[in-house]
Amino acid sequence: QLQLxxxxxxxxxxSETLSLTCTVSGxxxxxxxxxxxxxxxxxxxxxxxxxxxxxxxxxxxNPSLKSRVTISMDPSKNQFSLKLSSVTAADTAVYYCxxxxxxxxxxxxxxxxxxxxxxxxTVTVSS
Amino acid sequence: xxxxxxxxxxxxxxGQRVTISCSGSRSNIGTNxxxxxxxxxxxAPKLLIYSDNQRPSGVPDRFSGSKSGTSASLAISGLQxxxxxxxxxxxWDDSVNGYVVFGGGTKLTVL
Numbered sequence: 758q759l760q761l762x763x764x765x766x767x768x769x770x771x772s773e774t775l776s777l778t779c780t781v782s783g784x785x786x787x788x789x790x791x792x793x794x795x796x797x798x799x800x801x802x803x804x805x806x807x808x809x810x811x812x813x814x815x816x817x818x819n820p821s822l823k824s825r826v827t828i829s830m831d832p833s834k835n836q837f838s839l840k841l842s843s844v845t846a847a848d849t850a851v852y853y854c855x856x857x858x859x860x861x862x863x864x865x866x867x868x869x870x871x872x873x874x875x876x877x878x879t880v881t882v883s884s
Numbered sequence: 885x886x887x888x889x890x891x892x893x894x895x896x897x898x899g900q901r902v903t904i905s906c907s908g909s910r911s912n913i914g915t916n917x918x919x920x921x922x923x924x925x926x927x928a929p930k931l932l933i934y935s936d937n938q939r940p941s942g943v944p945d946r947f948s949g950s951k952s953g954t955s956a957s958l959a960i961s962g963l964q965x966x967x968x969x970x971x972x973x974x975x976w977d978d979s980v981n982g983y984v985v986f987g988g989g990t991k992l993t994v995l
Contacts, residue, residue: 796929803886804921804929804972806984820980853928857984859976868976868984869935870919874928 759784761854761875769848769882775841779854779875786835787812792857793837795828796871797850805850809857810837817859844882851877887912887985888973895993901961904990906973908954912985916976918956920949923970923989932971933958960992968994 765777779793786793794809808818810828818826827840841848853876858869889907896902906918920933931940933949936956948959960967973987 803989804923804974804986806974806986808983817981817983819983858934866916866976866978866982868916868919869938870921870931870974871929872931872934872940874930877928 759856759873761856761873763852763854763875763878765878765880767879767881769844769880770884771845771882772843775839775844775848775880775882777839777852777854777878777880779837779839781835781837785832786830786837787832790858790860792817792859793828793830794855794857794871795839796853796855796874797848798853798877799847799850807839807841807852809859811859815861846882849880849882851879853877886988887977888975888987890971890973890987890990892988893991893993895995896960896963897995898963898965900963901959902963902992903960904958904971904973904992906956906958906987908956908975908985910954911979912954912975912977913951913956914954915978918949918951919974920947920958921972921974922967923972925969929972963994965994968992 760782792809795807810816825842830837855871856873860867917935921929922932923929936951937949977985
């Protein structure tokens, strides 16, 4: 059974870089069928997709966050990571990692949702 | 301001059928399939419907999805107390380089 677990600091200072890691067990992130991504949820608010990456490096990002986001993969550890730079209080949220079903067939993209999620980790931006 | 528009709340009594709407545009729902998530209090979201109307394994057939043009709906029949949750729609948006957009979420209360 595929399981994902987020880890990283729960408190980040304003203007610094938020760094989180997602460890995958029960399956390989090198699977050719899936992307691996991040979603966040500010307190009391809705979901916001951050971005997703394929194991070989192709990625899609939310344009509103793209300038500050880096997603990277470490197949040797079966992990992928999120870095969000220049954080402010608005980046305070629960951050979820997940398996994203993005299928690229020639130039057409088929998206069937994030079908496996981690439990989420709370990150607070405060001095 | 979410790209997809959902009503903030919905309600029903046990046994009833309720629907939750999701409105978008040609670049998202009008061109691509819709997915729905259920988020129970204090838990991670769970994929409920994908590809407009497909249920992942284990999702009861009380949950169904439909789409027409740039709008979609999630229907829950035989409402149960355990269905009280937040529901989100999501779709791929072809604008910019392509990304996933969510609705703002609908809180379903079972009275």
